[in-house]
Amino acid sequence: MAKNFDVVVIGGGPGGYIAAIRAAQLGFATACIDEWKNEQGGPAPGGTCTNVGCIPSKALLQSSEYFEHAGHDFRNHGIEVQGLSLDLAKMLARKQAVVKQNNDGILYLFKKNKIAFFHGRGSFAGRSDAGYEIAVAGAAAETLVAKHVIVATGSTARALPGAAFDEKQILSNDGALAIPEVPKRLGVIGAGVIGLEMGSVWRRLGAEVTILEALPAFLGAADEQIAKEAAKAFGRQGLKIHLGVRIDTVKADRKGVAVGYTDARGEAQTLAVDKLIVSIGRVPNTTGLNPAAVGLALDERGFVAVDDECRTNLPNVWAVGDVVRGPMLAHKAEEEGVAVAERIAGQHGHVNFNTVPWVIYTSPEIAWVGQTEQQLKAAGRAYRAGTFPFAANGRARALGDTTGLVKFLADAKSDEILGVHIVGPLASELIAEAVVAMEFRASSEDIARICHAHPSLSEVTKEAALAVDKRALNF
Numbered sequence: 001m002a003k004n005f006d007v008v009v010i011g012g013g014p015g016g017y018i019a020a021i022r023a024a025q026l027g028f029a030t031a032c033i034d035e036w037k038n039e040q041g042g043p044a045p046g047g048t049c050t051n052v053g054c055i056p057s058k059a060l061l062q063s064s065e066y067f068e069h070a071g072h073d074f075r076n077h078g079i080e081v082q083g084l085s086l087d088l089a090k091m092l093a094r095k096q097a098v099v100k101q102n103n104d105g106i107l108y109l110f111k112k113n114k115i116a117f118f119h120g121r122g123s124f125a126g127r128s129d130a131g132y133e134i135a136v137a138g139a140a141a142e143t144l145v146a147k148h149v150i151v152a153t154g155s156t157a158r159a160l161p162g163a164a165f166d167e168k169q170i171l172s173n174d175g176a177l178a179i180p181e182v183p184k185r186l187g188v189i190g191a192g193v194i195g196l197e198m199g200s201v202w203r204r205l206g207a208e209v210t211i212l213e214a215l216p217a218f219l220g221a222a223d224e225q226i227a228k229e230a231a232k233a234f235g236r237q238g239l240k241i242h243l244g245v246r247i248d249t250v251k252a253d254r255k256g257v258a259v260g261y262t263d264a265r266g267e268a269q270t271l272a273v274d275k276l277i278v279s280i281g282r283v284p285n286t287t288g289l290n291p292a293a294v295g296l297a298l299d300e301r302g303f304v305a306v307d308d309e310c311r312t313n314l315p316n317v318w319a320v321g322d323v324v325r326g327p328m329l330a331h332k333a334e335e336e337g338v339a340v341a342e343r344i345a346g347q348h349g350h351v352n353f354n355t356v357p358w359v360i361y362t363s364p365e366i367a368w369v370g371q372t373e374q375q376l377k378a379a380g381r382a383y384r385a386g387t388f389p390f391a392a393n394g395r396a397r398a399l400g401d402t403t404g405l406v407k408f409l410a411d412a413k414s415d416e417i418l419g420v421h422i423v424g425p426l427a428s429e430l431i432a433e434a435v436v437a438m439e440f441r442a443s444s445e446d447i448a449r450i451c452h453a454h455p456s457l458s459e460v461t462k463e464a465a466l467a468v469d470k471r472a473l474n475f
């Protein structure tokens with residue numbers, strides 16, 4: 001017999017499970033369907049983010065950073081490490097344990113919020129007066145009937161044409177997070193967030209890493225000054241990044257992978273590596289969903305077509321996260337999930353896309369919110385810029401991590417903050433102050449006049465805000 005719900009969420013990643021929690025908080029009878037399986041075949045909710053994305057990548061970034069510190073940086077603090085060695089199996093097992101803690105945490109949250117969880121694939125089966133019929137194909141077949149459906153089926157790595165992922169030599173993010181032995185030579189195609197983070201992990205653990213990027217500019221979405229500073233730092237670390245390349249062929253055999261490419265000067269080159277990570281973007285997951293059964297419209301790129309408020313072409317069917325337009329970020333998916341649940345309840349849920357922060361967890365970390373200097377120039381907006389280097393900050397010196405800077409961009413007349421860009425230690429945490437400030441439409445002077453703890457990295461933020469008015473104190 002069919003089970004009836006007010007809200008059925010298909011997909012249990014950050015978009016889906018958060019939407020389900022908010023819907024349950026608002027008093028709706030809520031179900032969430034997710035098909036991700038752990039190694040034992042059991043449920044592993046949390047989606048890409050928890051299983052093969054944000055969480056495991058940050059676990060490995062942390063472990064590999066400790067390894068690098070122990071090998072290179074501790075001696076600067078007077079700490080000598082003898083016989084340093086890497087137990088990669090243990091590092092990977094720890095990463096998996098962190099993933100499992102998050103999976104279990106989400107299962108606990110489903111119980112706590114009385115959300116019915118179904119482990120299996122959810123697909124549209126039809127529509128009746130009672131609502132949308134959703135078939136669940138899992139350990140047991142079920143049919144759910146929902147007044148409202150939230151599609152949050154996420155995305156999967158895009159493969160290079162003619163070079164399917166085998167997860168042994170040609171790796172997606174999935175395989176890149178589980179290489180059993182540090183490769184001697186690692187190739188990465190795509191110098192975006194995932195390519196840089198994964199390249200950093202394996203370089204720190206000893207691989208010789210070469211990244212090939214099609215775009216002529218490094219980190220084109222970031223502020224140019226920040227991207228340049230980051231490129232210098234990555235170069236010093238030994239990451240080889242070739243821009244403006246065209247990939248021609250990828251051939252894998254027992255010896256490794258040969259990538260034939262044309263470099264920025266138009267010359268044919270070959271990169272021979274042991275493993276190749278392909279991180280050239282992600283495609284929305286809609287095939288298992290059977291959108292045709294109910295006439296759910298997709299856009300020309302295969303994403304579920306939605307308006308600004310995540311409404312699809314069908315009444316009471318919504319879609320959030322990576323499966324719809326917009327940045328593929330876990331926190332964007334979560335915000336959309338909350339907003340949709342609130343809209344279903346007749347409230348005015350809202351996502352401010354201007355204040356969605358971007359973070360790259362490399363070393364130095366890179367984070368930004370709002371507009372870049374090149375975007376302001378292109379829009380003809382009059383602005384003032386202020387920058388302050390971590391090298392002039394006492395806490396950064398004490399940490400032994402003085403790379404980078406904070407940059408403020410503020411409206412020339414009103415002084416409203418238009419963008420904040422950070423490359424440097426803990427940029428991922430520092431950016432939160434800028435997000436709050438922009439959400440409240442603060443001016444750079446507001447930040448400049450706020451008392452910041454000393455000594456702290458946040459003083460660099462304050463000083464950069466002061467620098468907008470050319471009155472930084474410590475530089």
Ligand SMILES: Cc1cc2nc3c(=O)[nH]c(=O)nc-3n(C[C@H](O)[C@H](O)[C@H](O)COP(=O)(O)OP(=O)(O)OC[C@H]3O[C@@H](n4cnc5c(N)ncnc54)[C@H](O)[C@@H]3O)c2cc1C
Pocket residue numbers: 010011012013014015016033034035036045046047048049050052053054055057120121122123152153154155173194285288289320321322323327328329330331332333361
């Ligand atoms: C290596 C890597 C690192 C990343 N790091 C970060 C980061 O640091 N910060 C950040 O903000 N973002 C990061 N991201 C991006 C982030 O993971 C995604 O933006 C986020 O997971 C999107 O959430 P979602 O809920 O839309 O989809 P997903 O997390 O992809 O979840 C979708 C879920 O739906 C399930 N599903 C799909 N179809 C069906 C179906 N028909 N029935 C049932 N279940 C289904 C999937 O199995 C999955 O569990 C990273 C991504 C990768 C790959």
